[in-house]
Amino acid sequence: MSHPSLASQHLSVNAVTIAVNAPQAPSSTRLLVCCQSFRLPVTEVVHVCVGRGGVSDLDPQPPGPENQFTVFYVKRSTGQQWSLETLVFTAQDRDLSHQWVQLLQQRTQQYGGRRPKNLLVFINPFGGRGQAVRIYSKVSPLFQLAGIRTRVIETTRANHARDHILQEDLQGVDGLVCVGGDGMFSELMHGLIGRTQREAGVSEDDEETELQPSSIRIGIIPAGSTDCICFATVGINDPMTSALHIIIGDSQPLDVCAVHHQNRLAKYSVSLTGYGFYGDVLRESDQHRWMGPFRYNYAGLKTVLSNRCYAGTVEFQAAEHVESNPRDQSRCRTGCLVCSESSGRLKEDCEEAEAKANQTHPRQNPNSDWQRAEGSFIAVNLTAISSACPKSPDGLSPTAHLADGTADLILVKKCSMFQFLRHLSRHTNQKDQFDLPFVDVYRVKTLRFMPRRQESDVEGGVGSKKSFFARLCGTSCTQSCWNCDGEVLPYEDISVRVHCQLVNLFARGIEGVRRASLFKY
């Protein structure tokens, strides 16, 4: 087909005649259609067909004359929300229309990124408000439209999805999708990381080992109660937006924390790994499941009122090379430079680690770069991402990066209940939420925590120097637990290592203002 002859043709869209610019430019971001203020990147074309197309059952349309063709594309609505939009073009005749469709399909394939062809979808019918099946039925026609094959499994028990990924044949699958909340994402992530290590002959229990990333990406269609991971990586909890990110094959690497206890892998975590306050809230709320979602408010209030703190030692290795810190104001956004530079460093680090492993002599002083903080803490929080969610849009650490190989460690030292409340409330109303004398924050690669039992604990020492409220709440506990992405870990001493860009999501991070405005039309 002769492209230049097409390029000089004029088509009409919505009764306005527009010029279509030459489509043979080599760049993948070449604009497909250009008409005064209208620009459409080929990477965001979902589908092209002859006639007037509709999104199957959602939007049935009469086929329309064959000299017309329809382009389905991603449209930015408000904020980070995406929707599917259509443009109907009218060519001079049927042949020209067919040529355009063919050309645009070719271009979409050529420059359209790494789009999935085969998805394995897990739906948790009980996640969130039990709406996951209905939510999936709204977005599944989009996958059909884009020509993506899907195999759908409704889970029948906890860990069904994880076990399936670990045990079943995934030949040809190029994407895993969960329709549910953070717990479902965690299942997919554990299954995928576990399977990849097994196939690579890597032991997950070995803290020193480099874990292997998988080429299979994970998509999240939010249908849970908080959906923090979707919110922090896409910027919105909207099933349609997530489905479109999956279809156009977006790719967002994500750091993962491997949490170990006594030389065994305990769990992987991407958002909060928290001891003290968040561990107590989770433990308390788990005991009151019968209250439904209200249990979180109840447990939160009770834990705040009891104002417990715990003695222990935190050891950590601060991030090297990293130009950013948790108190700067530069947030991780689509195309983040800090994260992309980390992917280069990741390769260098792997080579260095391999060289070290091959050395006959052990390292001179493996503990030389460890720092230590000792004391009584109300909370020890580690988060590899901002952990933003609709209730706390800035998250635990607003400037944490998605894929720079670090996590933010937030130490909230012993303070009064009102001071702690101030710390909690700063999540939503201050620029630097760590600007408090009893809060320390570090960007780290590794962490170790050891609880410290004190003589006085027995009598009610640091952990239970009981306030009036603590007595009122009947909380005499001197031991906390870890909250690891919403699951209780029943240990206190743990070690954590951040694995840079271990998993890949169908996402692109949160789009910044400049980029969003480019596409405002």
Ligand SMILES: Nc1ncnc2c1ncn2[C@@H]1O[C@H](COP(=O)(O)OP(=O)(O)OP(=O)(O)O)[C@@H](O)[C@H]1O
């Ligand atoms: N069929 C099932 N029956 C019972 N539990 C399930 C089933 N399928 C998945 N699960 C478990 O349910 C837990 C919660 O699911 P999910 O994350 O989808 O919803 P949620 O807890 O409401 O959301 P969020 O984690 O965002 O708060 C998961 O940890 C998962 O292991």
